[in-house]
Amino acid sequence: MGAIENLLFGIFTLAIWSLVYRENIVYRIAEYFYTGFAAALILVQGWESAKKIALAPLLKGEYIWGLVFILAIPFILFFYKRTRPLYMIPTALLVGIGTGIGMRGAIHTQIIGQLAGSMRPLIQATPLDTLNTILITIGTFGALSYFLFTTNIRGPLKVIPRIGRIFIMAGLGGAFANTGMGRFANMSGVLLNLWNKTEAIYVIAGALIVIAIDVLRQRMK
Numbered sequence: 462m463g464a465i466e467n468l469l470f471g472i473f474t475l476a477i478w479s480l481v482y483r484e485n486i487v488y489r490i491a492e493y494f495y496t497g498f499a500a501a502l503i504l505v506q507g508w509e510s511a512k513k514i515a516l517a518p519l520l521k522g523e524y525i526w527g528l529v530f531i532l533a534i535p536f537i538l539f540f541y542k543r544t545r546p547l548y549m550i551p552t553a554l555l556v557g558i559g560t561g562i563g564m565r566g567a568i569h570t571q572i573i574g575q576l577a578g579s580m581r582p583l584i585q586a587t588p589l590d591t592l593n594t595i596l597i598t599i600g601t602f603g604a605l606s607y608f609l610f611t612t613n614i615r616g617p618l619k620v621i622p623r624i625g626r627i628f629i630m631a632g633l634g635g636a637f638a639n640t641g642m643g644r645f646a647n648m649s650g651v652l653l654n655l656w657n658k659t660e661a662i663y664v665i666a667g668a669l670i671v672i673a674i675d676v677l678r679q680r681m682k
Contacts, residue, residue: 471661474651475668482672600628 476491515529532551538544579601585591603625606614614622655661 467658467661468664471655471658471664474655474661475664479668479672599624600632603628 473491473494476487477495479485480488511529511533515526519526519530532554535544535547535549535551539548579597581594581597583591583594583598585594603621603623605625607622607625607629609622655665
């Protein structure tokens with residue numbers, strides 16, 4: 462990246478992060494720029510994909526791919542009030558196909574895969590693997606019993622849903638921590654890039670000066 466690219470990188474990075482301080486015009490400008498750039502990028506990528514997947518075979522005589530462009534016409538008609546209901550036809554088709562593909566992947570990975578992973582012999586090759594298998598078994602039955610709403614579990618067995626709640630809380634806490642660490646790692650990478658790019662370093666000082674002036678101006682009101 463050249464000097465101009467590094468400078469723009471620093472300016473827009475700090476402009477987005479300025480929302481942490483408060484809502485301001487600099488953040489909105491950066492937000493509009495990012496949204497417009499992302500929309501333009503998606504439009505270009507979509508057109509390139511349509512040319513590669515549908516237009517090229519259509520020009521070679523595979524006329525079945527013409528259905529892609531026919532189904533795309535209602536998306537344009539969405540902008541006209543009288544023809545707007547036609548937009549629902551390809552939308553329903555895309556939603557149905559996407560739902561079917563998503564459910565197929567979810568059934569194999571999240572249901573069948575997890576069932577196969579939890580139905581293992583308790584005694585494993587090593588003591589640590591055995592302990593992990595026992596914890597998985599206890600956590601599975603405990604979590605399932607916690608969502609058993611048809612009857613109240615009473616007596617000595619009522620401890621099972623409580624154990625399941627503990628496992629659920631631990632799982633949700635681990636997922637939240639993993640997400641937080643991922644965001645922190647992303648932020649750290651951006652900070653390192655901002656610090657290592659000499660042209661963008663000077664933007665930090667300017668941003669701090671602007672924030673200091675704004676704080677003083679707010680206090681003087």
